[in-house]
Each structure stands twice: as C-alpha cells, then as structure tokens.
Amino acid sequence: MIVLVLVLLVLFPLLPSSYALGVLTDVLIFGLFAMSLDLLLGYTGLVSFGHAAFFGVGAYVAGIVGIYGGPEIYFTLPAAIIAAALAALVIGFFSIRTAGVYFLMLTLAFSQMVYAAAFKAPFAGGSNGLAGIPRPTLGFGLGFADSIAFYYLVLAIVLASYWTLARLVASPFGKSLRGIKENESRMRSVGYNVQRYKLAAFVIAGAFAGLAGALRAQFNFFVAPDTLYWTTSGIALVMVIIGGAGTLIGPALGAALVQVLQNLISSYTERWPLLLGAVFILFVLYAPKGMIGLLEQRKQVDQETSTQQAKSANAL
Amino acid sequence: MTCLDALRIDRLRKNFGALAALNGVSFAVAPGERRAIIGPNGAGKSTLFNLISGELTPTSGSVFLNGADLTREPTYLRARRGLGRTYQRNNLFLNLDLFENVRLSIQRILGTSQNILRPADRFEAVNQRTRELLRQMGLLEQRTALAKNLSYGAQRQLEIAIALATEPSVLLLDEPTAGMSPAETNAITALLRDLPRTLTLLIIEHDMDVVFGLAERVTVLHYGEVISDGTVEQVRNDPRVMEVYLGVTTAARV
Numbered sequence: 305m306i307v308l309v310l311v312l313l314v315l316f317p318l319l320p321s322s323y324a325l326g327v328l329t330d331v332l333i334f335g336l337f338a339m340s341l342d343l344l345l346g347y348t349g350l351v352s353f354g355h356a357a358f359f360g361v362g363a364y365v366a367g368i369v370g371i372y373g374g375p376e377i378y379f380t381l382p383a384a385i386i387a388a389a390l391a392a393l394v395i396g397f398f399s400i401r402t403a404g405v406y407f408l409m410l411t412l413a414f415s416q417m418v419y420a421a422a423f424k425a426p427f428a429g430g431s432n433g434l435a436g437i438p439r440p441t442l443g444f445g446l447g448f449a450d451s452i453a454f455y456y457l458v459l460a461i462v463l464a465s466y467w468t469l470a471r472l473v474a475s476p477f478g479k480s481l482r483g484i485k486e487n488e489s490r491m492r493s494v495g496y497n498v499q500r501y502k503l504a505a506f507v508i509a510g511a512f513a514g515l516a517g518a519l520r521a522q523f524n525f526f527v528a529p530d531t532l533y534w535t536t537s538g539i540a541l542v543m544v545i546i547g548g549a550g551t552l553i554g555p556a557l558g559a560a561l562v563q564v565l566q567n568l569i570s571s572y573t574e575r576w577p578l579l580l581g582a583v584f585i586l587f588v589l590y591a592p593k594g595m596i597g598l599l600e601q602r603k604q605v606d607q608e609t610s611t612q613q614a615k616s617a618n619a620l
Numbered sequence: 621m622t623c624l625d626a627l628r629i630d631r632l633r634k635n636f637g638a639l640a641a642l643n644g645v646s647f648a649v650a651p652g653e654r655r656a657i658i659g660p661n662g663a664g665k666s667t668l669f670n671l672i673s674g675e676l677t678p679t680s681g682s683v684f685l686n687g688a689d690l691t692r693e694p695t696y697l698r699a700r701r702g703l704g705r706t707y708q709r710n711n712l713f714l715n716l717d718l719f720e721n722v723r724l725s726i727q728r729i730l731g732t733s734q735n736i737l738r739p740a741d742r743f744e745a746v747n748q749r750t751r752e753l754l755r756q757m758g759l760l761e762q763r764t765a766l767a768k769n770l771s772y773g774a775q776r777q778l779e780i781a782i783a784l785a786t787e788p789s790v791l792l793l794d795e796p797t798a799g800m801s802p803a804e805t806n807a808i809t810a811l812l813r814d815l816p817r818t819l820t821l822l823i824i825e826h827d828m829d830v831v832f833g834l835a836e837r838v839t840v841l842h843y844g845e846v847i848s849d850g851t852v853e854q855v856r857n858d859p860r861v862m863e864v865y866l867g868v869t870t871a872a873r874v
Contacts, residue, residue, distance in 0.1 A: 476738075480728075486716055489711070493675070
C-alpha cells in the first residue's frame with residue numbers, strides 16, 4: 305500500500321496535466337503544514353490557533369532571502385526554518401504558560417500580530433504581498449525552476465519531514481508528549497518539566513511549518529499577507545481533524561481532501577467554504593477519528609470477514 | 621537533627637479564602653518509617669499531600685525533604701528529589717497501555733525521556749525495568765491493555781506502580797486501598813509491607829486494619845491541626861483522638 309502510494313507520487317509528473325501537478329504540489333506542502341500542527345494538536349494536546357504565524361514567517365523569510373540575498377536552497381530554506389523556529393520560541397514561551405482556551409486565544413493573538421506586522425512592512429510588500437520570489441537553486445546552474453523539478457524537491461522534503469516526525473513521535477521524547485497530552489499533572493508528579501517539553505514541541509512544529517511556508521512561497525513565486533491570517537490556522541486545524549489527529553499521515557490525507565475539494569469546487573462556485581464546513585461537521589459528528597479512523601475501521605471489518613471466511617472454509 | 625528526617629513539615633498553613641484547611645501543621649518522619657495520616661473527612665489530609673508534593677502552594681510554613689527546603693520548588697523538581705505520590709482518585713494515562721503508563725516514569729529516571737533519535741521500543745534498559753516492576757506488581761500479563769480498560773483494582777495497583785517506578789525515597793499514598801475489595805486490599809497491604817526500608821511511606825487511610833497493619837506511627841489531623849502524633853498504641857489510647865475521631869461513645873470500647 306505504502307509502496308504503491310510512493311510509486312504513484314513519483315510517477316505522477318508523467319501525466320501531461322500541469323494543473324494536476326500544481327494541485328498535488330500544494331497538497332504535499334499543506335500536508336507538511338498539517339503534520340507539523342498535528343505534533344501539537346494530536347500528540348501534545350496543544351490546540352494552537354496560531355500556526356499560520358510560522359507558515360507565514362517561513363514564507364516571507366524564504367521570499368525576502370530569495371529576493372534580496374540569493375535563491376540558493378542552502379540559504380533560503382534554513383533561513384526560513386530558523387526564523388520560524390525563533391518565532392515559535394518567542395510565541396511559545398508566553399503561550400505555553402496558559403492552557404486550553406487561553407492558549408488557543410493567545411496563539412491566535414500572536415499570529416494576528418505577525419499578520420498585522422507583515423501587512424504594514426514595506427520590505428515585505430505590505431498589503432500587496434511579496435512578489436518575484438525565486439524557486440530555489442543548487443548553484444552550478446542547477447535549480448528547481450521547472451515545476452516538475454520543484455515537485456520532486458517538494459516530494460523529497462515532505463517525505464523526509466514525515467520520516468523525521470514519525471521517528472520523533474516514536475522516540476521517548478514523543479512518548480513524553482503523548483503522556484503530557486493524556487495527563488499533564490501526572491507527568492509533573494513523576495518528574496517531567498512539562499513546560500520545557502511543550503516549548504520544544506512548539507518550536508519543532510513551528511520549524512516544520514516554516515519549511516512548508518517557504519516551499520509554498522517558492523511554489524507560487526509570491527506570498528500574500530493572507531498567508532498569515534487566522535483563516536490559514538483554521539484550515540490547518542480542519543485538515544488535522546478531518547484527517548485524524550495524532551496519526552501524522554491522517555492530517556496529510558486531510559490536507560489532500562481539503563485542497564482537492566477546494567480546487568474542484570471553487571471552479572464551480574465561490575461558496576466552497578460552505579461545502580468544506582459541511583464535510584467538517586460530518587467528520588466531527590460521525591467520524592471523530594478522521595479519515596484514518598475510517599480506514600482502520602474498514603481494515604478491521606475486512607479482517608473479521610476474512611477470518612470468518614477462513615473459519616467457514618475450514619468447516620467445509 | 622533536621623537532616624535526619626526524611627520529611628519534615630514546619631508550621632504549614634493553607635487558607636482557602638476564610639477557611640484554614642491546614643492551620644499550622646508540624647511533624648517529622650524518620651527515614652524508612654511507615655507513617656499513617658488519619659482524620660475525619662475534611663481534616664486536611666489531601667491538602668497536606670498536595671502541599672508536600674507542590675500541587676498547592678502553602679500560605680505559610682515549609683516542607684523539607686531529606687533536609688532540603690522544597691517549599692518554593694515546582695512539583696517536577698520535588699519528584700526528581702525523590703518525592704513520589706499516588707492519588708486518592710486514579711490519576712492515570714487512561715488512553716495509553718499499562719506498559720506505557722509505567723515506562724513514562726522509568727524513562728524519566730533513567731534519563732532517556734528527552735531522546736528524539738531512537739524509537740522508545742529500542743531502549744532495552746528502560747523496557748527491562750518496566751517489565752520487572754510490572755511483574756513485581758502482578759500486572760505484567762495485562763501490559764498491553766489500555767489503562768481505561770483495566771479493572772478498578774488493577775487501576776489502583778497501576779496508580780501505585782507509576783509512583784514506585786520513579787524510585788522515590790519518600791512515597792505519599794493517598795488512600796491506596798480506597799474502593800477495593802477485601803482481597804485486593806490485603807494484596808495491596810502485603811505489597812506495601814514488603815517495600816524496602818530505604819523507602820519512607822506516608823499513608824492516608826480510612827481503613828483502620830490497613831493503618832494498624834502497616835504503620836508504626838500515626839498522625840491524626842482534625843480541622844487542619846495535628847491533634848495527636850505518636851506510636852499506634854499511643855494514638856489509640858489518646859483521649860482526644862477517641863473524642864474527635866472515634867467518637868466519645870465508643871471510647872470505652874477502644
């Protein structure tokens with residue numbers, strides 16, 4: 305199954321549709337963004353409503369470094385990642401002191417501050433956004449300007465990020481985050497410095513969001529301040545929840561569903577958020593474990609029927 | 621003298637608004653001692669434990685663990701200094717399996733909990749210690765069950781296992797046998813009795829059989845004050861205890 309998906313992803317550019325390739329690139333980028341939020345929402349139990357801040361900081365920094373510095377990938381992506389991580393360190397430092405709805409509101413307030421700053425900053429293009437962002441290069445005349453080459457770059461980065469995040473959540477550190485999500489006060493009473501773990505998770509999630517933002521800016525050659533707007537944080541939460549929080553791959557599937565729906569429906573009607581809202585409500589009410597939950601149910605049913613078939617075959 | 625005490629409480633006070641839940645409580649517990657804290661409901665026993673473990677901050681007074689003043693330290697640092705506790709109401713990781721519930725404590729004390737590079741399953745020393753403790757507690761067979769699916773008795777045992785796994789030098793047990801059947805109560809009492817003397821135990825308990833079966837000394841709290849403190853015999857014969865705790869009318873029979 306995994307191999308099949310990988311093969312399809314690798315062979316996809318053979319299709320002659322550049323539109324579909326663009327959608328898939330966006331799916332991968334938002335998949336990474338949603339996975340980074342899942343580290344907070346699904347693993348640490350932190351409902352951040354400000355994840356757009358790090359996506360946006362990554363996008364703007366990759367843009368500014370690309371335009372004023374140079375398009376080399378060795379500078380643009382690390383700069384975006386580091387800037388997003390630093391922003392997460394500052395915002396996280398204050399936000400993790402609170403919990404629940406206060407944490408949600410504080411992260412929202414911080415991200416709206418970043419939005420307001422980008423909206424006014426002349427070097428960031430102000431309300432017009434930042435245009436003319438170059439695709440990354442490797443030097444020696446090599447680069448990812450071409451959309452197929454850029455797609456493969458995004459695919460490689462997203463797969464490597466998934467692998468890294470999957471290892472992270474399986475590590476003792478990741479298990480500690482799960483413990484914090486389950487029962488924060490008990491973690492304290494067995495000696496965990498819970499605040500430090502939360503801050504570390506927040507910074508790591510911010511860094512991966514920044515990487516996604518940088519790729520998004522390079523993909524579109526452009527960043528709008530809207531990237532930082534709270535609706536971006538909201539759509540990321542929707543992706544995580546529709547896909548299945550706490551599974552990493554689920555939020556990536558959620559991102560795919562949301563992106564594909566948006567692209568399919570927005571060509572017919574402006575009101576695609578209405579349909580997205582309906583889909584979201586259906587998932588929350590009838591499939592709270594998201595798309596991954598549905599797939600697992602399916603698998604269990606399949607297994608049960610196959611064992612039953614095996615039994616009846618034995619009986620014969 | 622101070623440094624000889626495993627735990628010393630000095631004039632500890634806790635006010636909730638106008639109510640003094642704890643009104644200047646002082647006592648000391650020697651290393652290896654088994655101390656019971658008894659008293660009627662609302663006497664301030666759980667408040668006392670919350671102040672010792674740092675989950676509440678005192679209005680005034682101090683807490684010393686092995687001679688070190690912990691009064692201003694956060695809960696997690698107190699735990700690292702060797703203070704463990706269990707809760708009156710189960711305080712578990714309900715959606716994690718039993719093994720993981722205990723492994724979280726073990727990986728913390730073995731110092732691997734911040735590792736991000738290797739899967740947790742590959743830390744053999746951590747897993748080995750977790751299995752050993754679960755075997756000792758008689759929980760090993762159920763290690764893959766989610767904590768929320770365990771029987772109440774097993775959850776109660778897990779509550780103790782999580783605390784024991786941090787290898788505390790002082791362990792606070794808040795009604796460890798609350799809600800258990802007589803057989804389960806006996807099993808827990810036996811398990812606690814077998815704990816090594818390197819460990820100091822403070823037990824809040826309502827079951828007098830457990831108190832008299834485990835404790836050497838008893839501290840009696842009433843309305844936030846210590847009204848009696850001594851050996852089991854002394855406390856049993858203390859007229860004030862009979863008066864407020866056991867009831868005047870039954871004093872003759874005690």
